Amino acid sequence: MDKVVASAAEAVADVQDGASLAVGGFGLSGVPNTLIQAVYEAGVGGLAVVSNNCGALDSGLAVLLAAHRIARVTGSYIGANKEFARQYLAGELELELIPQGTLAERLRAGGCGIPAFYTPAGVGTQVAEGGLPWRYDGDGGVALASPPKEVRAFDGAEYVLERGITTDFALVRAAKGDRHGNLVFNKSSRNFNPLAAMAGRITVAEVEELVEPGAIDPDQVHLPGIFVQRVVALTPEQAADKKIEFRTVTAREVPA
Template identity: 85%
Template sequence: MDKVVDTAAEAVADVPDGASLAVGGFGLSGVPNALITALHERGTTGLSVVSNNCGALGTGLAVLLAARRVARVTASYIGANKEFERQYLAGDLEVELIPQGTLAERLRAGGCGIPAFYTPAGVGTQVAEGGLPWRYDGRGGVAVASPPKEVREFDGVPYVLEHGIRTDFALVRAARGDRHGNLVFAKASRNFNPLAAMAGRVTVAEVEELVEPGAIDPDAVHLPGIFVRRVVPLSPAEAADKRVEKRTVSA
């Protein structure tokens, strides 16, 4: 039951080229930077990434993206990541943009063994009708477009069919975790980390504070250890390294 692995490098040593990854984080909050850095140092490439975004300010998934280790991204938005935008528009990267709530539910559904579900989000748009540019040809044209999705009416209201997401691995970051893999997430980092963890067939969690089993009240557990295969304790310096994307100050 002891799932602790000494180093991030050891924890991701079996992630092969071409693997699919669900990666937690919301903006710069709750991003598994140590695990991502370990993947970068290992040289893993051709990755298909499912995450809320693809990193920013040269951190998180932006490290893998800049090194051209990512082949496909399933995300909610591009945000302020200029390299993400450049590779997408140049045709170097395939990108599937999904409404944020739908992405969250697709990850949750995959983790719960639900193959698909109907949602009103996207009905009457290219999300349902198809034609969203997944890959550009580098000359302003679309090389690969999204296919149309099934739309069905329930009680006179149209809904679009969305498929659950399962990935080979998941990388997440938690504020606290025990040796059995039970995790607690802090504030905004709880948005996508639990869902990404559920979607991965092999889930690896880096934790800011490692505690012994029983130290976390069962009612406080955000993600039970059944979803987690490996736990990596962060050093105090790694745990304290938290970037701020935008600072707002008053005069």
């Protein structure tokens, strides 16, 4: 039952070229940077990544992206990642861009063993009708477009069929975890980390604070250990390394 692994390198040692990875994180929040760095140092490539976004500020998945280790991304946000946009438009990267809520539910469904589900999100758009550019040819043309999806009516309303997502591995970051893999996430890092963890056949969690079994109140567990196969305890320095995308401060009033 003790799932603690000595190092991040050991935890991802069996990730091979072409593997699929579900990666947690929301913007810069809850990104498993230590595990991503270990994958980078392992030298694997051709990865198929499922994540809300693909890194920012040269951190997180941006490390793998800049090294051209990622072949395909399933996500919902490109944002200010200029290298992500450049590779996509240049035809160097395949991208399945889908609604954020649909991505969340596809990960959850895959983790729960649900092969597919119907949702109203995307009905009447290219999400359902097909034609979204998955890969460009580098000259402005579309080399590969999304196929049409099944649309079905229920009680007079139309819904599109979406497939559940499962991946070879999942990499997530938790604020607290025990040796059995029970995890607690902090605030917005809870948005995608539990869902990504559920979707992975082998899920690796880096935890900021490792505690003994029983130290976490069962009612406070956000993700039960049944979904987690490996746990890596971060050093205090790694746990404290958290970036801020946009630092906003309030101008101080000068006394008259």
